[in-house]
Amino acid sequence: xxxxxxxxxxxxxxxxxxxxxxxxxxxxxxxxxxxxxxxxxxxxxxxxxxxxxxxxxxxxxxxxxxxxxxxxxxxxxxxxxxxxxxxxxxxxxxxxxxxxxxxxxxxxxxxxxxxxxxxxxxxxxxxxxxxxxxxxxxxxxxxxxxxxxxxxxxxxxxxxxxxxxxxxxxxxxxxxxxxxxxxxxxxxxxxxxxxxxxxxxxxxxxxxxxxxxxxxxxxxxxxxxxxxxxxxxxxxxxxxxxxxxxxxxxxxxxxxxxxxxxxxxxxxxxxxxxxxxxxxxxxxxxxxxxxxxxxxxxxxxxxxxxxxxxxxxxxxxxxxxxxxxxxxxxxxxxxxxxxxxxxxxxxxxxxxxxxxxxxxxxxxxxxxxxxxxxxxxxxxxxxxxxxxxxxxxxxxxxxxxxxxxxxxxxxxxxxxxxxxxxxxxxxxxxxxxxxxxxxxxxxxxxxxxxxxxxxxxxxxxxxxxxxxxxxxxxxxxxxxxxxxxxxx
Ligand code: NAD
Numbered sequence: 190x191x192x193x194x195x196x197x198x199x200x201x202x203x204x205x206x207x208x209x210x211x212x213x214x215x216x217x218x219x220x221x222x223x224x225x226x227x228x229x230x231x232x233x234x235x236x237x238x239x240x241x242x243x244x245x246x247x248x249x250x251x252x253x254x255x256x257x258x259x260x261x262x263x264x265x266x267x268x269x270x271x272x273x274x275x276x277x278x279x280x281x282x283x284x285x286x287x288x289x290x291x292x293x294x295x296x297x298x299x300x301x302x303x304x305x306x307x308x309x310x311x312x313x314x315x316x317x318x319x320x321x322x323x324x325x326x327x328x329x330x331x332x333x334x335x336x337x338x339x340x341x342x343x344x345x346x347x348x349x350x351x352x353x354x355x356x357x358x359x360x361x362x363x364x365x366x367x368x369x370x371x372x373x374x375x376x377x378x379x380x381x382x383x384x385x386x387x388x389x390x391x392x393x394x395x396x397x398x399x400x401x402x403x404x405x406x407x408x409x410x411x412x413x414x415x416x417x418x419x420x421x422x423x424x425x426x427x428x429x430x431x432x433x434x435x436x437x438x439x440x441x442x443x444x445x446x447x448x449x450x451x452x453x454x455x456x457x458x459x460x461x462x463x464x465x466x467x468x469x470x471x472x473x474x475x476x477x478x479x480x481x482x483x484x485x486x487x488x489x490x491x492x493x494x495x496x497x498x499x500x501x502x503x504x505x506x507x508x509x510x511x512x513x514x515x516x517x518x519x520x521x522x523x524x525x526x527x528x529x530x531x532x533x534x535x536x537x538x539x540x541x542x543x544x545x546x547x548x549x550x551x552x553x554x555x556x557x558x559x560x561x562x563x564x565x566x567x568x569x570x571x572x573x574x575x576x577x578x579x580x581x582x583x584x585x586x587x588x589x590x591x592x593x594x595x596x597x598x599x600x601x602x603x604x605x606x607x608x609x610x611x612x613x614x615x616x617x618x619x620x621x622x623x624x625x626x627x628x629x630x631x632x633x634x635x636x637x638x639x640x641x642x643x644x645x646x647x648x649x650x651x652x653x654x655x656x657x658x659x660x661x662x663x664x665x666x667x668x669x670x671x672x673x674x675x676x677x
Pocket of ligand 1: 345369406424425428476
């Protein structure tokens with residue numbers, strides 16, 4: 190067991206300097222409320238203005254520095270993150286409540302986004318064309334958009350900003366980053382790695398603060414050229430409206446209600462393992478969590494029985510204990526919301542199969558038992574609203590067609606999975622499921638770093654993130670017509 194006792198006081202990174210401010214917030218360990226990691230400064234409007242002004246200058250220097258420089262810096266950032274994955278992963282465990290392996294894997298993967306986009310810096314195959322008018326040549330090039338505002342949630346406090354900051358820098362932009370107020374210390378650790386590189390002062394600023402004030406000021410700031418947001422749908426809608434008003438480019442990844450279809454020909458034990466892992470991993474606080482398990486009636490009862498056993502077998506405990514498999518909810522408010530959803534499910538007539546309440550651990554924290562509801566209908570609130578909780582709901586279906594139709598009946602469309610041994614069904618699912626990311630015989634959670642990630646419906650808005658597709662958002666296209674002039 191390793192419990193860190195060091196204090197981590199965090200400041201804001203403004204125009205290349207770590208800067209204090211008057212207001213601070215305590216950073217509480219959700220596994221042990223007596224453990225205050227430290228305090229983190231809340232950025233002011235004046236600091237935001239300074240950060241954006243510095244970013245505008247730094248961006249031009251960074252773009253002028255060229256592709257080899259950008260490549261080398263991104264490689265160095267990625268390598269350091271991978272080397273320090275355990276150390277920074279510990280911070281994530283302590284301030285957020287992910288288990289130690291989950292925290293470490295997250296940071297390592299964040300490093301991989303930087304090394305991947307280092308390579309993308311060098312991929313410079315452009316487009317040329319002959320004009321329809323004789324004597325004129327055309328080329329089409331990509332240029333950076335400028336200053337990118339990055340707004341990230343608490344649930345992947347390092348990986349999510351990494352998959353935004355890495356392409357932003359690779360394609361020549363500057364970044365002003367507002368992390369979630371629940372996870373400032375891991376954000377500061379990553380910002381510190383970036384800012385210690387040989388980069389222009391102010392290329393990256395990190396400003397912590399409340400979303401409704403600081404975040405809103407950032408998205409409305411006229412010095413921002415593009416906004417990349419990951420978070421909840423209601424906040425995303427507000428950001429989209431602000432971006433439309435100022436004609437600012439915007440990209441958003443938001444919530445979901447990911448379905449997983451368990452068919453009558455599924456390998457049942459594998460289906461249970463994948464469902465439980467995707468539903469309860471990271472305490473259910475994943476946008477890709479399996480929250481609607483749509484199960485063929487032929488295997489329904491056996492599946493529910495095995496799923497309940499799997500859920501009850503998880504060891505819930507202090508995120509930094511080696512034997513913990515599920516940590517606490519991120520905050521008291523999140524736990525209260527989870528427990529309220531249990532009451533909602535019961536009042537809607539769902540059958541509580543297991544869990545549903547708090548769990549005692551060796552320290553006082555926001556622990557909750559993995560929870561399974563069965564006998565649920567797709568129109569219940571517990572199947573319509575993202576709970577972000579270790580709660581999953583089983584819906585019985587009488588056929589594949591019914592299961593897929595239930596799965597598609599949602600405002601969201603981030604990930605969707607099917608467990609089947611039929612190639613025909615898997616192919617049909619692939620063509621007819623309305624979601625941005627599909628999983629066949631795999632959990633709904635768990636994606637690679639080199640291919641696009643995103644959803645449909647209310648889950649995503651704007652160009653895709655990750656892989657080569659990120660270029661669309663982080664660059665703008667310029668078409669140049671050139672004539673050699675009159676021949677001499
Ligand atoms: P949230 O929407 O409350 O906050 C996200 C970020 O937006 C935070 O930094 C917050 O401070 C900021 N914010 C809040 N109000 C703002 C405003 N008015 N203007 C500008 N910024 C504002 O979300 P959260 O609770 O931090 O994270 C959980 C949500 O994130 C879930 O809905 C989850 O599905 C979603 N998520 C989605 C993905 C994805 O890729 N689709 C990945 C991870 C998390």
